[in-house]
Amino acid sequence: MPENWKDIKKPPVPATAVTAAQVANGPVIPPQQRLMTYSPDEWEGFVEEWVYYCLATKYMHVQRFSGAGDMGIDVAGFIDDKRLQGVWDNYQCKHYDHAIRPSDVWVEFGKVIWYSYNGAYTAPRRYYFVSPRGAGTSLSRLFADATKLRGELIANWDKHVKEAITSTQAVSLDANLRAYVDAFDFSIFDAKTALQLVDDHRTTPVHTARFGGGLPSRPASEKPPQQVAAAESRYVTQLLGAYGEHTGTIVTDPSALSASKFKDHFRRQREAFYEAESLRVFARDSVPPGTFESLLDDIHDGVIDTHDANHADGYEKVCAVTKAARDMQITANALITCTNPKDRDGICHQLVNEDRLRWTRS
Structure with a gap:
């Protein structure tokens, strides 16, 4: 028998007894890991829950934009009744089979710059990319350095942004728009991690139905008042x-x-x-x-x-x-x-x- 062959040995016995729950359901999969297995439709369902239960409490109004002409807005949380002309945050929800790369979203940066430059809306206070795998290393580094992010966007404008913002025209980085880009606050951009999304979702009444893991501890009940209510x-x-x-x-x-x-x-x-x-x-x-x-x-x-x-x-x-x-x-x-x-x-x-x-x- 060749030297690089070896007999199959019996696998080690588990250190603890197998429970009925393990037999019925298999090993526990952490929610943030389960997000990575979601199909586009499952991701859409999760996003709907996250928006409804987690964002609605933070803003006066929350709206989701869809279809053509969304101007780079997916989910908008409005602080006041001025909506897009007031203080608001943008949540760009994406489903990829990989962590978000800069090449995936150059056009999204371009859209928010172009439409805020044109006065279609004020620039958002914060802009979050929301994806099951979060931002990759390259994009995360750019989020940590607003000056470098600006420079990289300018360098990639003609290749990735110019023709993709709108189907009706090419958006060239002329002197006026370049001045706007130079003054734009690129520190508003960031990405939500899967763990952050799950921590938000954990506070909702639908978390255990989606991810399992058991119910939270139940608080002690109130004692009856002396007088009948x-x-x-x-x-x-x-x-x-x-x-x-x-x-x-x-x-x-x-x-x-x-x-x-x-x-x-x-x-x-x-x-x-x-x-x-x-x-x-x-x-x-x-x-x-x-x-x-x-x-x-x-x-x-x-x-x-x-x-x-x-x-x-x-x-x-x-x-x-x-x-x-x-x-x-x-x-x-x-x-x-x-x-x-x-x-x-x-x-x-x-x-x-x-x-x-x-x-x-x-």
Whole structure:
């Protein structure tokens, strides 16, 4: 056997046990690495989410330009109502299978210079290239040296810019335009890295749906205030009615609850309601719209038969329905990994607030 041949050896055994998640989903791929695998359509979907959730909060107006005649503007964030004649930032979103090179974007520099020179808009305050692989080494070095970037653009104008700005004319770098280029602030140009995009996107309610990785930690819920809030009035009225049915008395105020059993039960139900309300807020910020509402529907569907069954009184009904909610098997909803039994009790009271469940007939 030739000396440069060798036997195949058994690969090393993993140092840790393989988990069920690894078997089901494979190794975890960091979001910034996953961006690099995106098709143009997948990249477009990510950009739409990033613009909607991450940029809209930073500006008075955000608009996306498309089609011919966009004047080198892709996504514009406007600081004031003057829009293109006021203070604004430009985000040029590109999909390449490589990090952005200077030759990819010389014409983009030319467009913003030409159209701001002509008065079509004021020069943007900041101009970012947004691409899954970010800027390459050569372009990043130019971003770090505004003077060199200006010089390189001038040197490449005739080859890469002159004929590409508009289809209606060649844009020569005459004396007036050259003077404008010499005075232009090239420090406005930069590129967003994939990590920056992912960090922005991580704060959105659609991040885990796109990239996985689990939900963020859920904050502690607020404690119920001493006085019943207006948002609690319907389910509290129903609860008091349920206690009244059980004791054969009329209960119109929590302070009238004499037995410690009912006082403790009422306190726990209010705590559960506020726990569920905190879950609603957490869902709004952490998962796609409709996820929490889907959980409400699941619990409603799971307890409705118990709700509609015969019960001795309203209190017995409350106890039976909340127990059914806690005993339910829910596996599909994204929030189920961070819910607790109190959430389920509280959701029952939220359903009473929405008039989808009732503890008493009145």
